[in-house]
Amino acid sequence: MYLNLIKFKMNTENVKRPDRIVKYKATAAVSTQEDLTSDYLNILGMVFSMLGLMMKLKYCAWLAIYCSCISFANSRSVQFEDSKQVLSSFMLSVSAVVMSYLQNPNPI
Amino acid sequence: TLILLLLATTAFTFEDDEFADFEDFEVETENEVNEIPQKKIAEGEKPIIKEQATTTDSDTDSFNNDDDEGIVEDEFDQDEFEGFAGEIEDDRNEGKKKGAEPKLKIVNKVPYSKVLWYNYYIEMLFLGGLVLYFTNYAVGKNKNISIANAWLQTHKQFLEENFALVGDEANANNDPAYFMKDSDSIYSLWCSGRTLVEGMLVELKLIKRQDLLSITLGLLKKVSDQVQIKVELSKDSMDTFVFAVCSKSAARVLKDMTDLKQYCINVAKADEKYSLPSGFCVLSEISESTAAMLDSKVSSILSKYSQNIESIHISDQYSGLNNMQEQDQTLAKPETKKMLILTYNFSEKTDLNDLKTIMQLVIYLVEKLKRYKLSREGKMKADKNRQRVEEEYLKNTHQSRMEAAALKKEEKRKQEKEKMMNEENVDKQIKLEKKMKRKDAKKAMPKMKSMNIHL
Numbered sequence: 001m002y003l004n005l006i007k008f009k010m011n012t013e014n015v016k017r018p019d020r021i022v023k024y025k026a027t028a029a030v031s032t033q034e035d036l037t038s039d040y041l042n043i044l045g046m047v048f049s050m051l052g053l054m055m056k057l058k059y060c061a062w063l064a065i066y067c068s069c070i071s072f073a074n075s076r077s078v079q080f081e082d083s084k085q086v087l088s089s090f091m092l093s094v095s096a097v098v099m100s101y102l103q104n105p106n107p108i
Numbered sequence: 109t110l111i112l113l114l115l116a117t118t119a120f121t122f123e124d125d126e127f128a129d130f131e132d133f134e135v136e137t138e139n140e141v142n143e144i145p146q147k148k149i150a151e152g153e154k155p156i157i158k159e160q161a162t163t164t165d166s167d168t169d170s171f172n173n174d175d176d177e178g179i180v181e182d183e184f185d186q187d188e189f190e191g192f193a194g195e196i197e198d199d200r201n202e203g204k205k206k207g208a209e210p211k212l213k214i215v216n217k218v219p220y221s222k223v224l225w226y227n228y229y230i231e232m233l234f235l236g237g238l239v240l241y242f243t244n245y246a247v248g249k250n251k252n253i254s255i256a257n258a259w260l261q262t263h264k265q266f267l268e269e270n271f272a273l274v275g276d277e278a279n280a281n282n283d284p285a286y287f288m289k290d291s292d293s294i295y296s297l298w299c300s301g302r303t304l305v306e307g308m309l310v311e312l313k314l315i316k317r318q319d320l321l322s323i324t325l326g327l328l329k330k331v332s333d334q335v336q337i338k339v340e341l342s343k344d345s346m347d348t349f350v351f352a353v354c355s356k357s358a359a360r361v362l363k364d365m366t367d368l369k370q371y372c373i374n375v376a377k378a379d380e381k382y383s384l385p386s387g388f389c390v391l392s393e394i395s396e397s398t399a400a401m402l403d404s405k406v407s408s409i410l411s412k413y414s415q416n417i418e419s420i421h422i423s424d425q426y427s428g429l430n431n432m433q434e435q436d437q438t439l440a441k442p443e444t445k446k447m448l449i450l451t452y453n454f455s456e457k458t459d460l461n462d463l464k465t466i467m468q469l470v471i472y473l474v475e476k477l478k479r480y481k482l483s484r485e486g487k488m489k490a491d492k493n494r495q496r497v498e499e500e501y502l503k504n505t506h507q508s509r510m511e512a513a514a515l516k517k518e519e520k521r522k523q524e525k526e527k528m529m530n531e532e533n534v535d536k537q538i539k540l541e542k543k544m545k546r547k548d549a550k551k552a553m554p555k556m557k558s559m560n561i562h563l
Contacts, residue, residue, distance in 0.1 A: 015303055018272035022307045024288075024298035035291070037322070062234045069238065073245050073319040076291040107228040 038082065041071035045089045052096035058108045061100045064093035241320055248317030249292050255333065255456070256287055256295045256312050262460040263467055270471060271308070272301025292318045304345035304478050308470075311336045332453040334418070335463075337470050341446040346424055346477045348490045349397040353378070353410070354419030356387045358451065367425040367444070370497050383407050385414035393493060394486045401476075409469050413452065417466065421449040422477065425494070448473060 045067030052061030068089040075082045264286075267274045275286030275297050287295040293316045300307040313334040316322035322331075350371040354362050362368055371393040375381065378390035382402040388410070392398035401422065402410075410417055426447035450470050454463055482490060528540040 015270060016272045017301050017303055019301075021273045021301040024276075024300070024307065024309070062231075065234075065238065066241070069241055069245075070319060070321050073241075073292065074316065074322070076294075106223060108230040 035074065035076070038071045038074040038076065038086075041067045041074070042085055042089050045071060045093055049089075049093040049096035052093075052100050056100050056103055058097075058100050058104075061093065061096040064096050065090075068093045244320050244323075245318045248319070248323075251317050252293055252295075252314045255314055258460055259312060259335070259463075260286055260297070262464060266464060266467060267299055270302055271299035274299045287312075292316070304342055304474055306340040306342050308340070309338045311338070332455055334451060334453050336449065336451045337467070339448040339450075339470060339474060341448060341474065341477065343446070345474070346422075346446045346448075347397075347480060347482045347487075348424045348494065349482060349486070350391075350393040350423040350425060351398055351401055352391040352419065352421040352423070353382075353384065353388055353402065354391075354421070355414070355417070356389065358419040359389050362391065362419055362421060364429050365421070365423075366427050366429070366442070367423045368421070370500075371423075371425065371493055383411075385411045388414070394482065394489055396483060396486050397480070400480050401473075403476075405472065406469070409465060413466060416452045416454055416458065416463070418451045418453055419449070420451075420473070421447070422473070423447055425497075448477070 045064045048060045048064035048067060051057055052059075052064055068086065071089060072086045075086050264274070276288060287297055289295055290311075293314045295312045295314070297310040297312075298307060299310070302308075313336065315326060315331050315333055350367050352362055352365075352368055352372065368391050372391035373393075375390040375392055375395070375398065378384060379386050379388050382390065382398070384390070384402065384407055390398060390402070424446040425444040426449075427442040427444045448470070450466070450473075452463070452466055454460070524544065528537060528544065531537040531540060
């Protein structure tokens with residue numbers, strides 16, 4: 001019922017202007033509310049992996065892996081440096097787990 | 109990788125020492141462990157021996173007392189030292205000496221507590237969690253992609269009718285890549301090449317289905333898929349006024365917009381006045397433009413889609429969220445654009461076809477904006493507002509501009525004084541000083557003179 005409510009005639013032919021196409025410039029201002037979860041979790045992951053490495057706390061090492069997974073899932077795939085950061089936090093957390101199990105192979 | 113290797117090697121060496129202590133510890137424990145039982149046994153035996161000794165003493169007293177005593181003395185010595193660490197020390201030393209060779213044997217037997225793979229149940233829990241996370245990541249990502257494509261299929265035909273360019277050009281394998289993927293849950297589509305419009309950015313902000321954490325957080329607060337349509341209007345296609353209508357939930361976000369804050373006032377009880385669905389609030393600069401915008405068609409669609417449509421924001425001074433801190437540094441006036449922004453929510457259940465009417469509403473509004481001209485007094489009021497904001501802006505930045513200028517002057521003075529200070533020969537110094545004094549005096553003088561004239 002509502003479709004015919006908007007009865008304005010769509011004279012579509014002369015509406016299109018192929019000559020005045022404007023390329024999309026990714027204006028930084030577009031992303032108004034910056035989504036920071038990825039960065040926060042990245043830092044949290046670094047802290048946890050440091051804890052896991054230094055204090056040999058196995059829980060922290062495992063939590064570090066989870067944090068880097070979550071920051072990977074939320075990462076804005078467009079910026080390149082984001083993916084480098086996520087990769088480095090992954091490597092750090094995996095090394096934290098490996099180190100803590102090398103030193104003390106008993107289960108948690 | 110090099111660092112990792114280094115880390116690994118240090119870990120191993122570290123580990124050996126670790127184990128070395130570990131071994132001593134074990135050896136001691138074992139010694140003590142065997143020690144204690146021995147002692148117990150030893151005590152057990154000793155009393156028996158003693159009894160025997162005593163009995164033998166009594167029998168053999170008469171024959172060879174010396175030997176018994178001899179025997180007795182030895183044991184007696186041990187008894188004497190029974191409580192002393194020394195005695196254990198000797199045993200441990202003996203144990204260590206004796207045990208030095210077979211130590212490895214002991215170690216191999218029980219290196220650490222019996223550990224089998226099923227003891228690592230917490231680790232398995234963690235690994236299971238990881239596997240669960242990644243399967244959900246894959247499922248969620250595909251779900252988002254399918255929703256984006258579904259939205260695109262329903263709107264493609266309409267968009268292609270209206271825009272020369274829809275989405276990016278065909279990429280390498282020249283199938284038209286419509287959506288630009290900002291993140292796993294945000295897809296944006298750029299359409300351009302239409303009269304009255306520079307370009308239209310449609311941003312699909314979907315629920316982060318690919319991330320378990322946001323799903324669980326999403327259970328607490330209301331989260332829904334959102335589409336934000338930003339139409340950048342060309343210069344002449346809109347008159348100068350600012351207007352926004354939004355549901356209660358979106359009001360908080362919109363209040364932050366610089367242009368709305370500077371120009372608009374909140375219209376009281378707007379939903380009755382403009383027959384809008386209840387709970388909608390209106391921010392408007394010129395009341396006559398608001399009445400023109402919220403005509404019967406728009407308000408009927410708003411009432412039909414009151415759950416979906418979150419906000420409509422039309423403004424010729426749009427410059428995004430107010431970023432006050434950036435403004436101070438740049439000192440330049442933020443560049444403003446003529447924008448029409450419509451934000452609406454939808455869920456998986458809503459039929460995408462009836463969302464098409466919202467897209468048609470956007471195009472209808474664009475057409476309407478072109479036809480709508482402000483009345484004379486409306487126009488005057490709008491210009492007055494812009495003037496006021498301009499002056500306000502200059503006043504704010506004026507102050508910081510003055511500070512910057514004062515700073516520069518101060519800098520210059522200090523340099524001059526410094527030059528004067530470290531001047532070697534004295535007479536040049538005096539000359540410089542005199543010059544500075546004269547300059548200061550001259551600066552002070554003119555004010556007085558102008559005052560006389562006034563008198």
